[in-house]
Amino acid sequence: CRAPRGRTTRPMYHDPLVTRSAVPEHLVPKPVSSGSVAPAATAAAAPAAAKAAGITKPAPPPTLLQEVMRLCQEALAKAFPSVECAVIVVPSGRAAHYQNNTAMQLFKVLKDSGRAGEAASPRDIAAALAAATVACDTAGVLDKCEAAGPGFVNLHISRPYLERTVNSILLHGPLPPPGAPKRVVVDFSSPNVAKEMHVGHLRSTIIGDSLCRILTFCGHTVARVNHVGDWGTQFGMLITHMRETVPGALGGVGGAPAEAPAALSDLVEFYRAAKARFDAEPEFADEARRQVVKLQGGDEEALEAWRMLCKTSESAFTEVYSLLNVDPRLQTRGESFYNPQLPAVLSALEEAQLLRQSDGARCVFLDGYTNRDGQPLPVIVQKSDGGFMYSTTDLAAMRHRAVEEGAKRVLYVTDAGQALHFEQVFTIGKLSGLVPPDVSLEHVPFGLVQGEDGKKFKTRSGETVKLVDLLMEALSRARADVEARLAAEGRQEPEDFVREVARAVGIGAVKYADLAMNRQSNYRFSYDKMLSLTGNTAPYMLYAYARIRGIQRRATEKLPASPTATAAHAPHFTLGAPAELNLARHLLRLGPTVAEVERDLLPSKLCEYIFELAGKFNQFYEACPVLGAETEELRASRLALCELTAAVLALNLRLLGIEPLERI
Numbered sequence: 001c002r003a004p005r006g007r008t009t010r011p012m013y014h015d016p017l018v019t020r021s022a023v024p025e026h027l028v029p030k031p032v033s034s035g036s037v038a039p040a041a042t043a044a045a046a047p048a049a050a051k052a053a054g055i056t057k058p059a060p061p062p063t064l065l066q067e068v069m070r071l072c073q074e075a076l077a078k079a080f081p082s083v084e085c086a087v088i089v090v091p092s093g094r095a096a097h098y099q100n101n102t103a104m105q106l107f108k109v110l111k112d113s114g115r116a117g118e119a120a121s122p123r124d125i126a127a128a129l130a131a132a133t134v135a136c137d138t139a140g141v142l143d144k145c146e147a148a149g150p151g152f153v154n155l156h157i158s159r160p161y162l163e164r165t166v167n168s169i170l171l172h173g174p175l176p177p178p179g180a181p182k183r184v185v186v187d188f189s190s191p192n193v194a195k196e197m198h199v200g201h202l203r204s205t206i207i208g209d210s211l212c213r214i215l216t217f218c219g220h221t222v223a224r225v226n227h228v229g230d231w232g233t234q235f236g237m238l239i240t241h242m243r244e245t246v247p248g249a250l251g252g253v254g255g256a257p258a259e260a261p262a263a264l265s266d267l268v269e270f271y272r273a274a275k276a277r278f279d280a281e282p283e284f285a286d287e288a289r290r291q292v293v294k295l296q297g298g299d300e301e302a303l304e305a306w307r308m309l310c311k312t313s314e315s316a317f318t319e320v321y322s323l324l325n326v327d328p329r330l331q332t333r334g335e336s337f338y339n340p341q342l343p344a345v346l347s348a349l350e351e352a353q354l355l356r357q358s359d360g361a362r363c364v365f366l367d368g369y370t371n372r373d374g375q376p377l378p379v380i381v382q383k384s385d386g387g388f389m390y391s392t393t394d395l396a397a398m399r400h401r402a403v404e405e406g407a408k409r410v411l412y413v414t415d416a417g418q419a420l421h422f423e424q425v426f427t428i429g430k431l432s433g434l435v436p437p438d439v440s441l442e443h444v445p446f447g448l449v450q451g452e453d454g455k456k457f458k459t460r461s462g463e464t465v466k467l468v469d470l471l472m473e474a475l476s477r478a479r480a481d482v483e484a485r486l487a488a489e490g491r492q493e494p495e496d497f498v499r500e501v502a503r504a505v506g507i508g509a510v511k512y513a514d515l516a517m518n519r520q521s522n523y524r525f526s527y528d529k530m531l532s533l534t535g536n537t538a539p540y541m542l543y544a545y546a547r548i549r550g551i552q553r554r555a556t557e558k559l560p561a562s563p564t565a566t567a568a569h570a571p572h573f574t575l576g577a578p579a580e581l582n583l584a585r586h587l588l589r590l591g592p593t594v595a596e597v598e599r600d601l602l603p604s605k606l607c608e609y610i611f612e613l614a615g616k617f618n619q620f621y622e623a624c625p626v627l628g629a630e631t632e633e634l635r636a637s638r639l640a641l642c643e644l645t646a647a648v649l650a651l652n653l654r655l656l657g658i659e660p661l662e663r664i
Contacts, residue, residue, distance in 0.1 A: 123151050
């Protein structure tokens with residue numbers, strides 16, 4: 001969490017976790033076994049199975065939306081030759097499956113280009129487009145196509161085409177939306193060395209990890225960067241204080257091990273004491289400043305002490321990330337990494353004639369930015385004493401990511417309070433040439449985590465909630481729920497099963513509750529709501545998936561001779577009942593939904609999608625007997641629909657950073 005402009009402290013990034021010994025043993029997650037955690041669903045694994053079996057299959061066909069878009073583009077060219085106009089196709093509601101909304105815009109294009117005589121109204125254009133669409137539909141994609149309203153074209157997908165398309169997804173597995181792969185850097189989490197992670201880091205870590213998973217699924221090369229706060233004046237204070245009070249905790253020159261390494265919780269207390277001494281004792285403050293100079297000058301003893309502090313903190317960060325199931329490819333690359341590049345940033349700003357002196361500091365003044373008094377608002381890049389600012393480090397990081405790493409899209413997942421800071425440094429980065437014009441710099445803001453009363457989320461004593469305490473409480477409550485449910489059902493399950501289910505449900509509940517909200521909104525943290533088995537929650541989604549896998553297990557037990565719906569034995573889908581058709585159509589919305597998330601960076605849309613998917617599956621299961629289907633062909637079709645639904649649910653849960661469960 002980067003510090004807002006103007007703060008004198010250095011909270012650009014925040015904190016990690018207490019040592020594992022502080023966690024009750026029965027709540028410590030063990031390595032996942034194969035007992036309850038779901039494997040990749042069969043449909044998703046079908047392509048690999050087919051390859052291993054020597055089965056040759058065609059290239060994946062276009063998605064349904066791609067095919068509909070192609071039809072509408074051909075219809076535009078046929079009905080209105082030589083007209084350039086963007087085709088607008090969106091999923092529709094009850095009136096149709098898709099809707100072509102091009103007519104309104106096309107009417108304006110024709111009018112502006114002197115061709116208004118070709119159509120009297122948008123409704124006439126819609127009628128012409130509908131007729132041309134029918135003429136172009138040689139593949140039988142549509143069942144019906146008609147003009148509607150003031151200028152819409154309603155498109156109804158034919159059942160045979162829907163069956164073929166769903167079958168292709170079963171064959172190939174759920175596929176990402178089409179698009180050109182890019183190199184993307186995602187900057188998220190960003191705690192501070194020598195401080196414990198708190199609830200303020202929750203959203204950045206969860207949202208950032210999910211976005212990385214989604215972008216990777218879309219085919220992009222994603223670099224996950226943890227831009228930790230690991231440099232600055234606070235280290236001079238901390239090292240000086242610890243050298244005087246616990247010299248054996250920091251290690252010695254040449255990599256000598258520490259006699260009694262400090263835990264992160266100890267470092268927090270040491271920092272508080274050091275800050276108090278810095279403010280009250282002039283001699284201590286002078287010595288702390290000298291330590292900073294030594295550190296910046298490469299003094300080996302100071303560097304060894306600094307490395308020990310970073311190592312202790314990074315170990316604690318890793319504990320939290322493991323608990324949250326954050327992708328282990330997250331790279332720690334702190335402020336210190338960019339120190340050698342800061343002079344080059346100043347040179348670039350100088351060459352671009354952006355630097356100005358203000359009260360001894362070197363600043364950039366951007367047009368349109370003023371303070372409360374209406375005076376120009378400076379972006380300080382070098383203080384009067386020669387020290388650098390957060391803005392300078394961020395500019396160096398931008399240049400490195402865009403130029404050295406070749407990223408075409410750089411995302412910064414931080415709280416909404418940093419919007420002005422990023423708006424300014426993004427502008428400076430482009431004006432100075434530090435970042436090429438074709439690189440997209442994007443702030444991904446999020447709202448605050450609040451208590452159930454809508455106020456700041458804090459402990460009963462009024463302190464900031466430590467992230468590890470929040471997560472352990474979720475695990476404890478989830479375990480209690482699991483044990484109570486097992487007791488009520490009279491079930492006996494091994495400890496590994498209970499631990500795995502409690503971990504998946506507890507941590508998954510925290511993550512899903514965050515991701516299901518529009519990230520730009522504040523949200524009220526409630527264990528009871530997020531652990532509920534009803535509504536749009538992780539437990540509900542995990543139960544929905546486990547229920548489908550249970551249906552499949554019963555099918556295997558009762559029908560051992562029936563082949564599993566895989567690439568090698570893909571059934572012919574028979575989609576006759578309305579509930580079957582509704583479920584199949586929703587499954588085909590996966591690609592467009594993921595494409596929206598890729599563009600808008602709103603994981604909440606994925607949560608909405610799978611919540612609706614679970615609801616449509618329940619409607620299908622209630623209306624359409626699966627194991628008791630009238631014919632073997634219909635039973636195979638419905639089992640395959642179960643398989644495909646499970647594959648899509650599992651994929652989406654994993655994109656959200658939640659591991660699905662085979663049993664629950």
